[in-house]
Amino acid sequence: MATELFTLKGKTAVLTGAARGLGLTFATALASVNCNLAVLDILSEPSPSLLALRDYHGIKLEYYRTDIASRPEVTAAVEKIEVDFGRIDININAAGVVMDEPFLTTTDQNIERTLAVNFTGSFLVAQACANSMVTRYKSVHGSETAAQPTTGTIIFIASIATYIASSVQQISCYTASKAAIKGLVKPMAMELAPYGIRVNSLSPGYMMTDMMRGLQEQQPQLVDQFEKETLFGRIGMPEELKGTILYLCCDRASGWYTGQDLLVDGGASTWKHPANLVSS
Ligand SMILES: NC(=O)c1ccc[n+]([C@@H]2O[C@H](COP(=O)([O-])OP(=O)(O)OC[C@H]3O[C@@H](n4cnc5c(N)ncnc54)[C@H](O)[C@@H]3O)[C@@H](O)[C@H]2O)c1
Structure with a gap:
């Protein structure tokens, strides 16, 4: 049963940001x-x-x-992938950057780079992959666009930050870039459904990756605080998202799931955690 639901043999996934971190875990x-x-x-x-x-x-x-912030580079890469692999079935957009800066003094450089990578870059890759999926769909089904089986899936990586602000991070620019990604999900799901393409986002909670280690170097108390904020008293490990990404990618498991954000955060956004209570 499980092997029937969770198989991607013969399919091709385009992953961004998989040289390390969560993207590498998704690739694995x-x-x-x-x-x-x-x-x-x-x-x-x-x-x-x-x-x-x-x-x-x-x-x-x-x-x-x-x-991924460069349209010419994205176009060239996706064209090469079509030649090398012959098809694109899945696109996961995990590349991202974060810079901790107070809102009042956020720099132009932070605004430009964060939006360019997290929002525009994910947009460009998803657009190129969606066009490839639609072309393949039309080559198989012609102009018929109704009631076909699911043929592709696109997943954006958003963040818990779009649900709840943490008192130890000042990341308004990053949070806005992730909210912008989530804003793509419903209209894209609606526009691409006629071609059998599902579109969702995954919002991870606090996960121990290179990005998190970099933040921890700047703010040594960060991980301690995040551990207090989850219901299990610990930070998440990337492996704990493997089942979630397989669910989202496998049509037989999640074929009826589209246009949604899936929050996986160890319960961090479900309670008013003790760290927030003022001590008398
Ligand atoms: N780690 C967490 O706690 C956490 C929580 C919520 C959401 N996220 C999101 O998950 C995703 C992965 O985060 P991570 O913790 O693995 O980060 P990471 O820094 O470990 O990995 C990010 C990857 O993106 C790549 N990248 C950055 N800019 C790029 C560009 N312009 N073009 C192509 N690739 C680029 C990096 O080289 C790196 O390999 C990010 O989008 C992040 O915002 C992370």
Whole structure:
């Protein structure tokens, strides 16, 4: 039963930001169910554990060094992926940046880069992948656009920050960029449903990744505070999102799920945690 629901054999996923962090974890999850992987990231070299997935699972995996904020680079990468893989079935947009700056003194540089990567970059990659999926759909189904089985899925990575502000972070610019991504989900789901494409976002809670380690170096108390804010008293591990991403990607498991944001946060947004109570 589970193997029927969760298989991606013969499918191709385009992942951004999978050279490390949550994107790498998503790549690992997809590889475990035999999905072929095309990875876009700005780093010159991905983690060796990304490249190791190729032989370990016997999948096709290619790495395309790309700045997703650049339309020409995204267009070139997705055209190359179509040639290299022949099809695009899944797009996961995990590339992201965050800079902690008070709202009152947020710099132009932060506004421009954060929106360029988190919002515009995800938009550009999703647009290129959606066009590829629609072209393939039309080649199979002609102009028929009703009641066809699901043929593609697009997933944006948003954030718990769009649900609840943490007192130890000043990330209004980042939060707005993630809210903008969530704003794409419903209109895209509506526009792309006739081509059998589902569109959702995943909002992780506080997860221990390189991004989090970087923040922790700037603010040593950060992880301590986040641990207090979840119901389990600890920060999340990237592996704890593997099941969620497989659910979202596998049509047989989530074929009726589209136009939604899925929040997975260890309960951090469900309570008024003790750290917020004023001591007398
Ligand atoms: N870690 C968390 O607690 C957390 C919580 C909620 C949401 N998120 C989101 O999850 C996603 C992954 O976060 P992470 O913690 O793994 O971060 P990370 O910094 O470890 O990984 C992000 C990846 O994006 C890549 N990237 C950055 N700019 C790029 C660009 N212009 N073009 C292509 N690639 C680029 C980086 O090189 C890196 O590989 C991000 O969108 C982040 O906002 C993270």
